[in-house]
Amino acid sequence: MHEPDSLHRTNGMHSGAVLHHLDTARNRASWPTVSAVVPTLNEVENLRWLLPRLSGVDEVVIVDGESGDGTLETVRLLRPDAIIISQAPMGKGAAMRAGFQAATSDVIVAIDADGSMDPKEIDAFVALICCGFDIVKGSRYCVGGGSDDLTLIRRAGNLWLTRLANVLYGVRWTDLCYGYIALRRSAVGRLGLEADGFEIETELCVNAITAGLRIAEVPSHEFDRRSGESKLNARRDGLRVLRTMMRNRRTAPRHVIPRYEPGFEEAG
Numbered sequence: 001m002h003e004p005d006s007l008h009r010t011n012g013m014h015s016g017a018v019l020h021h022l023d024t025a026r027n028r029a030s031w032p033t034v035s036a037v038v039p040t041l042n043e044v045e046n047l048r049w050l051l052p053r054l055s056g057v058d059e060v061v062i063v064d065g066e067s068g069d070g071t072l073e074t075v076r077l078l079r080p081d082a083i084i085i086s087q088a089p090m091g092k093g094a095a096m097r098a099g100f101q102a103a104t105s106d107v108i109v110a111i112d113a114d115g116s117m118d119p120k121e122i123d124a125f126v127a128l129i130c131c132g133f134d135i136v137k138g139s140r141y142c143v144g145g146g147s148d149d150l151t152l153i154r155r156a157g158n159l160w161l162t163r164l165a166n167v168l169y170g171v172r173w174t175d176l177c178y179g180y181i182a183l184r185r186s187a188v189g190r191l192g193l194e195a196d197g198f199e200i201e202t203e204l205c206v207n208a209i210t211a212g213l214r215i216a217e218v219p220s221h222e223f224d225r226r227s228g229e230s231k232l233n234a235r236r237d238g239l240r241v242l243r244t245m246m247r248n249r250r251t252a253p254r255h256v257i258p259r260y261e262p263g264f265e266e267a268g
């Protein structure tokens, strides 16, 4: 994990003092606003668990792939102020890109609808953004992280893809293919996101490197999806991750939408 300059600027506090930063940020009322972007495809049961636990975030953006199980009715009931985007089920990546464009808070947190990611961890992600990082990615392999959900084949695939990313992009990540990620909204335009499928998480991370953004990992525990079916296909989506990594190391990401964020430090 890199130490950004701002870590040394805040009230004379030093590296490793993430919790102190968190306290200080809250005391100074400088805690950023947070949008949760939640892609949904037939997740009605899981949303009954997730949405009440997102009461602490300022904004919830649901990007729904035309679910047929009452997902949107449940959203309207449990989170009437949620922004809802309906789109054809083109994949998780297309959903996340739409959600990022619709979000209005300082910090965006991408979180699955299936109940595998605990909203209690959001503050740890945001604390690191407050320390100066642009992107904070959850890791199931940091000390304190873990997974109840990874099968042997997914675990092996993720390990090799993470190692390859480390070699290709000169980083020391522990977990590449995991979708619990926080980012400054001001960084979205610099990421040049184009992926439609599950490779979006990889595209976001590797493009952040080529764009010169500051990335940290934070421990995260992944639970089993609470109910319903996984939409991920390890072989097909693993290949898409591989192609994304190989292709994008040669090109700096296109700057899609330049943004200025008044009141919250510009990424860069």
Ligand SMILES: Nc1nc2c(ncn2[C@@H]2O[C@H](COP(=O)(O)OP(=O)(O)OP(=O)(O)O)[C@@H](O)[C@H]2O)c(=O)[nH]1
Pocket: 038, 039, 040, 041, 042, 043, 063, 064, 065, 066, 088, 089, 090, 091, 092, 095, 111, 112, 113, 114, 116, 149, 225, 229, 230, 231, 232
């Ligand atoms: N809007 C939309 N959401 C999607 C689409 N595909 C997947 N999702 C959502 O993206 C999130 C991640 O999908 P999952 O099927 O849980 O994938 P996963 O977490 O890798 O797989 P599991 O570990 O088995 O849960 C879930 O909230 C899905 O509902 C899609 O085409 N459109």
Ligand SMILES: [Mg+2]
Pocket: 112, 114, 116, 225
């Ligand atoms: Mg899942």
